[in-house]
Amino acid sequence: MTEQPPSGRRRLSIRALRGALGVGLASVLASAGLVALSAPAQAADNLGDAAAASGRYFGTALATGHLGEQDYAATADREFNMATPENEMKWDATESSRGSFNFSGGDQIVQHATAAGMQVRGHTLVWYSQLPGWVSGLGATDLQSAMDNHITTLMQHYAGEIYAWDVVNEAFQDGGSGARRPSPFQDKLGDGYIEHAFRTARAADPGAKLCYNDYNIDGVNAKSTAVYNMVKDFKSRGVPIDCVGFQGHFNPQSPVTSDYQQNLERFAALGVDVQITELDIEGSGSAQADSYRKVVTACMAVERCNGITVWGVTDKYSWRSGGTPLLFDGNYQKKPVYDAVLQALGGTPGGDPGDPGDDPGDPGSAACTATYAETQRWGDRFNGQITVRAGDSAISDWTVRVTLHSPQTVPTTWNGQASYDGSVLTMRANGNGSLGAGQSTTFGFTVMANGNWSAPAVASCTAT
Ligand code: G2I
8 A cells, every 4th residue: 555645736635635645544554564655756846746745735924915926926826735814814904893804805815825726724813913902902801702703703704715723823922931921812811711712713613723823932942831731731621722833933043943843743742733834034045944954854754743834935025024034035036945945845856947847858857756664673673664666767866865753763774875864864876776667676774763663754755
């Protein structure tokens, strides 16, 4: 039984893919040695397809003000399969006066995204910022009913169209206290307002995933631990919560920390999905590429990390434009960081925009698949074997990237040249790179489980 990734853009929606395969099911079977996880037969040449090959999404924030710009829309439509309205579903945009709702901006984003085959994350229902003055002026009883009405009206308007909602955004304070952030909701309704918001949200649209979303919770720290404790409490008491959004706004003063993956893992272990919701990393060149690669590689290594959204399409419209934090420059050209992200997702960089990459004369078109199987297990370790198979054309060389699961280590490999970058093992052909069309070879490695028996996942197979 082999997992079949979508072979073409938009052929299978993420929801359909997840339904058909069940990302969780595939991994459970894989860890029992019953299923082979494969890299795509034709490695993807855009971010959305590359992410879809492992059952994930890759999204962007979209703003209605730019949709009329052809390059903006074309880049978004080509690269992403999830969209978050940057401002259009916030309280000040949707209910600037009490009980009078305006869905025009949000509807425009949903229509554009849906037409382009993207799903939509709803952002955001309850947030202290971009909150109209009339809300802050209410007394507790009125505020509670206004909050309930706001959640219910938005979620019912968009029922069936939203993959996940950021139900509550940024409710915890920065700094070491782990305290709640003062806000009209916190100050007048007390700690219970978050639980109340989630319960109201579940009743309004039982089909949407419900997320808590925040920044500076990316690594293990007092703020993320406070959120962790809230989610743990919610799960133990049956308060409906499905996901935690890690915004991911980084710069050299606030870099991606070495415990990033570990932090995602501890949340996932509570039984929630983890999503990177507003990723942007200030910088340029290889330093920026390295930071993005760390984030994407960590998400790929965590089974319940089911998607990444970058906070905008192009540097020129970023909320932190001085920091050039995104994947496309002001002329919609791919920056070096783009290739790093695509590769970390398992795609193949190098294609021209719009080039499907399957021109037989195209040197980047050689394809291979890599299939994992566990061959032996004993004591504290197991052996994994990867079968590398050429696609429809002969190949002269291959490289396979395999993601391990912390704290696994690899003491031995055979039939390939190994190198390591964090939790990623890269194996290059070593005298066994030349394969005729459809021919295969194998390489292997021993994994010290260190308590984690999850099957390593093939992240990519690239060939020349
Ligand atoms: O601040 C970055 C993000 C942090 N997490 C929550 C996100 O919702 C937030 O997004 C930003 C938007 O990217 C900005 O575009 O939220 C800002 C407001 O808090 C947005 O900025 C606002 C400006 O402050 C307004 O002056 C402007 O009218 O954007 C509005 C629409 O362009």
